[in-house]
Amino acid sequence: MAATRRRTVIGHFVHVLVLVLFPPLLLGVIGKTKAWFAGRKGPPLLQPYLDVWKLLHKGAVYSRTTTWVFRVAPAISLGALWTAGLLLPLGAGPAPLAFNGDVIAFAYVLALSRFFTMAAALDTGSSFEGMGASREAAFAALAEPALFIALAIICIPAASVSFGGAFAALPWTDWGAAHPDILVAVLVIFLVLLAENSRIPVDDPTTHLELTMIHEVMVLDDGGPDLAFILYGSSVKMFLFAAIVTELVLPISSGGSWLGVLALCGGTLAVAVLVGMVESSMARLRLVRVPQLLVGAAVVAAVGLVALFFRGQS
Amino acid sequence: MTLLLLTLAPALGGLLALAFKDVRAHLGILLAVSSLHLATAWALWFVAAPPLGDLLALDLPGHLFLTITSVLFFGVALYAIPYVLHATHDPKAAPRIFVPCLLWFLAAMTLVTTSQHLAVMWAGVEATTLASAPLIYFYRRKAALEATWKYLVICSVGIALALLGTFFLGNAVAGVGEGAASLNLVDLLRLAPHMTRAWLKLAFIMALIGYGTKMGLAPMHTWLPDTHSQAPSPVSALLSGALLNCAFLGVLRFYQVVLAAGDAEFAKTLFLVFGFASIGIAAAFMVGQRDYKRLFAYSSVENMGVLAVGVGLGGAATFGAMLHAVNHSLCKGALFLLAGNVLRAYGTTTAADVRGVLRRLPFTGVLLTAGFLAIGGAPPFGPFMSEFVIFQSATQGSQLVLAVLFIVLLAIAFLGMANVLLPMLQGEAPADSPPSHEPILSLVTPLVLCIAVLILGVYIPQPLSDVLHQTAELFGGAHG
Amino acid sequence: MANQADLILLLLIMVDLFMLATTRIAAAVRASAVQGLLLALLPLALSAHGSTSHLAHAGLISGGTLALKAILIPWLLMRALHKVAIYREVEPFVSQHISLLLGAVVVGVAFWSSAHLPALPGNAPALLVPVSLATVLIGFLIIVTRKKMITQVVGYLVMENGIFVFGMSLAREMPVVVEFGILLDVLVGVFVFGIVIYQISAAFDHMDADVLSELKD
DSSP: OOOHHHHHHHHHHHHHHHHHHHHHHHHHHHHHHHHHHOOOSSSSHHHHHHHHHHHHHHHOOOOTTOHHHHHHHHHHHHHHHHHHHHOOOOOSSSSSOOOTTHHHHHHHHHHHHHHHHHHHHHTOOHHHHHHHHHHHHHHHHHHHHHHHHHHHOOOOOOTOSHHHHHTTOOOOOHHHHOOOOHHHHHHHHHHHHHHHOOOOOOOTTTOOOOOOOOOOOTTTTOOTTHHHHHHHHHHHHHHHHHHHHHHHHSOOOOTOOHHHHHHHHHHHHHHHHHHHHHHHHOOOOOHHHHHHHHHHHHHHHHHHHHHHHHHHOO | OOHHHHHHHHHHHHHHHHTTOOOOHHHHHHHHHHHHHHHHHHHHSSSSSOBBTTOOOOOHHHHHHHHHHHHHHHHHHHHHHHHHHHHTTTTTGGGGHHHHHHHHHHHHEEEEEOOHHHHHHHHHHHHHHHHHHHTTBBBOOOOHHHHHHHHHHHHHHHHHHHHHHHHHHHHHHHHHHHHHHOOOOHHHHHHGGGGHHHHHHEEEEEHHHHHHHHTTTSSSOOOOHHHHSOOOOHHHIIIIIIIIIHHHHHHHHHHHHOOOOOOOHHHHHHHHHHHHHHHHHHHHTTTTBBBBBHHHHHHHHHHHHHHHHHHHHHHHHHHHHHHHHHHHHHHHHHHHHHHHHHHHHHSSSGGGOOHHHHHHHHHHHHHHHHHHHHHHOOOSHHHHHHHHHHHHHHHHTTOOHHHHHHHHHHHHHHHHHHHHHHHHSSSSSTOOOOOOOOTTTTHHHHHHHHHHHHHHHHHHHHHHHHHHHHHHTTTTTTOO | OOHHHHHHHHHHHHHHHHHHOOHHHHHHHHHHHHHHHHHHHHHHHHHHTTHHHHHHHOOOOOHIIIIIIIHHHHHHHHHHHHHTTOOOSSSSSSSSHHHHHHHHHHHHHHHHHHHHOOOOSOOOOTTTTHHHHHHHHHHHHHHHHOOOOHHHHHHHHHHHHHHHHHHTTTTTTTTTHHHHHHHHHHHHEEEHHHHHHHHHHHHSOOBBBOOOOOOOO
């Protein structure tokens, strides 16, 4: 009994460690991948860590038009993202806050983080940031059904609304063959990853033109520790989605072991490389085409779900 | 072997024709192949041909339609001689692929009529579309290109649906038992009572819609007026007189299987629905039609509707439908060829610009009058007999509403046609028109065809009557 | 293994939806090549547990499909595309959003009607009938909602692919000759389509099918 409790405590500890320390590495890997494709050397792998460190030591300037919402939003946003991270199993045993229904809670905690970012953007009273907030709202509204349907494809055969139960029920012995709908779910969640984390083809994170920005424009007025939280938070969000994709592809059981954690970290790095490759090989879609992409993702996910039911019936 | 040769000979003839540049060589090959084909088709009535595996065999309906096709093709080949020679003076025409495509067209239609395997039949129907498409834009007008594109797309989609229907039927058969699956007609008829009903019905519906598109049944007929009016007249004659029949045969093969399975009622209802829709829509568009070739095209739609109604009513009406198939082919072939004569003399297909045909082209005019009366259903011509048989069968079967509707719609069509053709025939020719001559060869075929239609209206030779009765029995005409 | 076949079929539907949603004609043509590849894999997946003769039969069909549908026909279409130099579909009759949603509805209809049809004889994969029906309907949708003629030809190919998938359920019973005959017909069809498109582009200024509306009553 004590042994299992100790193992659980260690597992939680490792989980929190990975959640807090690992994510910025993903941003570094994406940058390196893109640089490699472009034939450059690129920024060092640990650059995001250095950026966060640098920003934490700077002061922030607050506009007179902003209220407490603006000051509080980055912290709440990051807190929500960390909470979502505590809901998701990361290969070191069951998640610290796992419960029945945590899949839905996960989506809505992410929504909470998004809401405060948008509220802060509107709070500044700047038209650019308001435009970014409206775009964010529109695209998130379209991405959410896609995400839910894709998660439904995973959860329904497992008859569990918890990440732990859903991942444990995945058929690992005959991966692609026994459950081809998983492939659909992986593809759709990857597309949602690109959308939610403002990656090409949805949004160009390196653009300088405010009119073409979505996420970046919402944080134009943030500086110092606030910007640090936001930058770090974006890496955590990326890590969470990458972790879901990884755990659908690799058999990282929630049983917990060092191997599981390492596999997860390796898998998320691979996803980051994939994101880098996608960013290097495509251009950003015209803004009117992004809703079509997201609706298409939702339709594909729906088809996968229908196919799942159909196969279950016959 | 003979049957395979019947298909291969025109195909090889077409390839051979490509080797020659001189149009007269082409015409020679055309004449040779078509007379050979006709002779063989006739001879096969007296000497049976051995089937080729389970792919090709000549049963009665197939032979009937093959003979009609062969006769019409020979007549059109004769007509084509002055036609093509005249067309070589037109810089926009493309005579080089005309004869080869005509021959490949004949080969494809032969394949359809001699096939016993439904997938081979499908391939034949698809081949007819592909072989006839280049014939339509013989004169490279923009309108002809438009007609060709519509023809290709709509008919290809229809034939694709027919293929799906063929596969549905295959599944219906496979459901009978292990190793039962076959698309050979004889096997299908034998296994029909045990087939999975749902797949069988779906197969028939798909085949009716798919092959019905090729046949010109409304509402899938939209390609027909454009195509048959834009194509050169000999091609229109073949399309209306031979191809539509072959497509009808496609539908009838599926109907045979449905009959053998005992599910005739639902199929007959569908035939009646599509048939009356075709007659009605065609009649509506024939009234006030401005282009006389389009008029004849809509008349083809109407007559295909009559065929569908005949089969849909069953009994004696099926015999009427078979007789009407013969009558319509002969008559419509003649009409389109005559229209070609008129077009050459007047240079326009707009009916309002044509006047005084009886004076300017006397032989053509007389034949045109006869043809119009015939296709309109006036006695003593053949179509009157066949349509009367259908009408009579409807009244005797106490389907009075259908009978009355039938007569009314046919009358409207007749009046519409009269409205367009009679002013063309009568009156004075335009003063500035040059004197026109009527080459013998452009008159022989329409003359013979019209005489044949006249004879059939008065007296049906016993052998023909027997063949038609037996064919009708295969398609549900139990009491001939 | 039926499940690998299910995977191929699911990928097929996804390619269908992609072809419905894209406005770049070249992308649609390449996607049809991908479809051809998937179609070539299907007979092998379906007969993986059959006898050697079945496997040989499947191999022949697979090879023929690969050569024709994945290589030759897309090549013909790309050549026609380069000749007329039209690369983008202008706004089609219905907007992309509605196209995509119609596609979703159509897929739903296909699945629903398949659930009400009697099961296929033999051990065909469960997704075969709905995917084939959905593909046929999506091909039909492409033909009806697009203006460019080459896209209409692509739609026709998608329809034929759907029917081919359905024909796979009869693969064992159909003689190889017949299968090849059907493939050949499609090839020649596309060839003729291409020639006509070229003629039309020479005669007209642009390649919209809706310019072909002179002939009417």
